[in-house]
Amino acid sequence: MYHYTDFDAAFLKERNAQFRAQVERRIDGSLTEDEFKPLRLMNGLYLQLHAYMLRVAIPYGTLNSAQMDTLAMIADKWDKGYGHFTTRQNIQYNWPELRDVPDMLDALGAVNMHAIQTSGNTIRNVTADHFAGAAADEVADPRPIAELIRQWSTDHPEFQFLPRKFKVAVSGASADRAVIKAHDIGLQIVEQDGEIGYKVIIGGGLGRTPMIGKVLYDFVKSEDLLPALEAIVSVYNLLGRRDNKYKARIKITVHENGIEDIRARVDARYKLIRPQFTGVDQQMLSRIEADFAVPQFKTATEAPYHHARQHDPLFKSWSDTNLTEHRAPGYAIVSISLKAHGKTPGDASSSQMRIMAGLAKRYGHDELRISHEQNVILPHVHKSDLPSVYAALKAAGLGTANIGLISDIIACPGMDYCALATARSIPIAQEIATHFDALKLEHEVGPLKIKISGCINACGHHHVGHIGILGLDRAGVENYQIMLGGDGTEDAQIGERAGPGFSADEIIPAVERIVMAYLDLRSDPSETFLQAYRRLGLAPFKAALYPQKQASAA
Amino acid sequence: MSKPFTPSVITANALLEGDVIYQTPFGWTRALEEAEVLLDEAHADLRMIEASAQAGHVVGVYLAEVALDGAIPRPIHFREDFRATGPSNYAHGKQERAAQEHI
Numbered sequence: 001m002y003h004y005t006d007f008d009a010a011f012l013k014e015r016n017a018q019f020r021a022q023v024e025r026r027i028d029g030s031l032t033e034d035e036f037k038p039l040r041l042m043n044g045l046y047l048q049l050h051a052y053m054l055r056v057a058i059p060y061g062t063l064n065s066a067q068m069d070t071l072a073m074i075a076d077k078w079d080k081g082y083g084h085f086t087t088r089q090n091i092q093y094n095w096p097e098l099r100d101v102p103d104m105l106d107a108l109g110a111v112n113m114h115a116i117q118t119s120g121n122t123i124r125n126v127t128a129d130h131f132a133g134a135a136a137d138e139v140a141d142p143r144p145i146a147e148l149i150r151q152w153s154t155d156h157p158e159f160q161f162l163p164r165k166f167k168v169a170v171s172g173a174s175a176d177r178a179v180i181k182a183h184d185i186g187l188q189i190v191e192q193d194g195e196i197g198y199k200v201i202i203g204g205g206l207g208r209t210p211m212i213g214k215v216l217y218d219f220v221k222s223e224d225l226l227p228a229l230e231a232i233v234s235v236y237n238l239l240g241r242r243d244n245k246y247k248a249r250i251k252i253t254v255h256e257n258g259i260e261d262i263r264a265r266v267d268a269r270y271k272l273i274r275p276q277f278t279g280v281d282q283q284m285l286s287r288i289e290a291d292f293a294v295p296q297f298k299t300a301t302e303a304p305y306h307h308a309r310q311h312d313p314l315f316k317s318w319s320d321t322n323l324t325e326h327r328a329p330g331y332a333i334v335s336i337s338l339k340a341h342g343k344t345p346g347d348a349s350s351s352q353m354r355i356m357a358g359l360a361k362r363y364g365h366d367e368l369r370i371s372h373e374q375n376v377i378l379p380h381v382h383k384s385d386l387p388s389v390y391a392a393l394k395a396a397g398l399g400t401a402n403i404g405l406i407s408d409i410i411a412c413p414g415m416d417y418c419a420l421a422t423a424r425s426i427p428i429a430q431e432i433a434t435h436f437d438a439l440k441l442e443h444e445v446g447p448l449k450i451k452i453s454g455c456i457n458a459c460g461h462h463h464v465g466h467i468g469i470l471g472l473d474r475a476g477v478e479n480y481q482i483m484l485g486g487d488g489t490e491d492a493q494i495g496e497r498a499g500p501g502f503s504a505d506e507i508i509p510a511v512e513r514i515v516m517a518y519l520d521l522r523s524d525p526s527e528t529f530l531q532a533y534r535r536l537g538l539a540p541f542k543a544a545l546y547p548q549k550q551a552s553a554a
Numbered sequence: 555m556s557k558p559f560t561p562s563v564i565t566a567n568a569l570l571e572g573d574v575i576y577q578t579p580f581g582w583t584r585a586l587e588e589a590e591v592l593l594d595e596a597h598a599d600l601r602m603i604e605a606s607a608q609a610g611h612v613v614g615v616y617l618a619e620v621a622l623d624g625a626i627p628r629p630i631h632f633r634e635d636f637r638a639t640g641p642s643n644y645a646h647g648k649q650e651r652a653a654q655e656h657i
Contacts, residue, residue: 027570029610047613049637050647051572080646095646098570344643415633416641424636426643476631 044115060128163240203254346374414454423471464488517544
């Protein structure tokens with residue numbers, strides 16, 4: 001866990017004091033909204049449909065219990081007692097009042113947190129694999145380099161007014177749990193001849209024009225990474241289009257100029273700026289790495305875990321779906337589902353936050369993670385403690401055994417909150433979850449990722465959902481398009497649009513037709529939805545989705 | 555011939571709370587039913603200028619089309635319906651206040 005230095009603390013204090021004064025000047029009329037808006041966005045404050053929204057960064061998704069407790073306190077004191085965890089590992093408060101926001105930022109600052117650059121055309125919160133530091137398949141922990149990138153990008157004078165927002169994600173394993181190929185820059189830690197370095201992928205992104213990122217460099221040495229990143233963003237800053245908002249992301253810059261041209265420009269820029277990086281960043285990285293030292297794992301009998309699995313069917317079901325292999329013997333990674341059937345994906349009440357914080361403190365080496373799939377992770381829990389952890393989670397409405405299943409849905413806030421949305425996402429997610437829960441089909445269907453966005457900007461990652469749903473406004477009525485076969489992992493793939501959209505009433509039966517078709521079509525129960533889709537293609541699923549068309553064509 | 559003017563209200567968000575507000579002949583209200591309905595374009599343009607001049611208290615002023623239920627304005631587009639009500643996943647926002655006032 002990174003601990004702020006005196007420099008970090010002083011910087012944040014000054015920044016918060018500046019914003020406090022800016023809010024005061026807006027309220028007393030010294031600043032117009034046009035003047036104030038870029039200032040509030042730089043500090044994570046949006047004005048949404050019903051109220052302001054404060055987006056707080058959770059860098060690389062890592063929290064300790066004191067930070068989670070503070071998020072709960074903020075929810076109670078200045079919001080409506082809950083928070084919404086997002087696909088970029090942030091937390092959003094949907095109901096703050098303008099006058100309270102400076103106090104909220106000070107409260108965050110007290111636990112080394114902030115909302116800087118969670119909006120605006122800057123380098124945004126750096127995200128990472130939510131199993132970082134715990135996953136058995138990891139080459140190295142991605143969080144130290146993510147923290148270095150956070151420090152480098154925060155208030156970086158050259159990159160405060162980029163052509164458009166800029167998102168960086170880091171993975172420390174070859175299995176991609178951070179959707180790195182759908183980011184402006186995706187970094188994968190790799191090992192080459194015993195040396196740790198980085199594969200650099202650029203130009204990925206979802207939104208209006210979805211693109212899978214392209215490899216810029218296969219291997220960049222650790223000491224060369226920051227200058228390489230600076231060169232990339234610098235080239236984009238000059239070359240990226242500012243004439244058209246919809247063509248301003250680096251994915252379009254790469255697409256229009258070609259990866260070879262971009263590489264030549266980045267190489268040239270890199271050559272120019274490399275001498276300015278004298279190794280200070282590597283000294284800082286060493287200090288950061290020490291902060292992320294591996295916890296002192298305990299050794300204990302796993303007997304209580306095996307006993308619970310044998311005697312408690314609910315615990316067995318939960319441990320089948322919500323645990324992931326840990327690198328340390330006797331340990332497991334616990335995914336806490338924020339997707340109880342019928343609840344809002346990614347929402348946690350303040351009391352739930354406190355319970356998760358308490359469990360992290362007591363059983364989890366004081367660590368929590370937020371996943372881009374809008375769940376909370378306890379990365380280091382000894383198996384002997386799992387029955388106690390599960391009992392506490394279950395009592396708090398956090399024991400849903402559905403990780404990776406049909407009701408573990410990503411959904412953006414949609415038109416229930418977002419000023420940009422064209423349709424609602426949350427009620428669709430709620431209905432799909434309750435519908436398949438009632439059918440008792442969830443475990444039979446197996447691994448299936450549904451991702452829902454309420455507009456073309458794709459915060460809900462619908463392009464990389466096995467079933468992706470995009471909510472649109474068609475002549476004043478909510479309409480939902482379906483995409484199939486998307487994949488956000490190392491085999492990243494943009495889904496294919498299935499055909500005409502469905503009304504809000506029709507979308508749940510439509511999803512059911514796809515799922516039923518899969519159950520009929522799969523070669524055996526071990527063939528997942530995505531595997532079946534890759535084997536068979538769109539056609540049989542499309543036939544199930546649009547039965548009337550088939551009938552009229554026959 | 556230009557499209558006939560659809561009856562509209564002037565709406566915005568309150569600067570301090572962010573809450574949805576509507577212009578009335580005497581100021582602003584939090585309730586759509588109390589909004590001033592504008593029936594012709596020239597009058598709407600004039601009222602928009604007046605509303606926009608109050609940038610010290612309100613943010614993001616625009617005209618929203620309404621249907622008339624007698625003299626009472628109702629939202630036409632579902633976005634305006636949500637703005638006038640609140641989110642669908644919790645009874646927060648205007649619906650929360652309406653429920654409290656009912657009690």
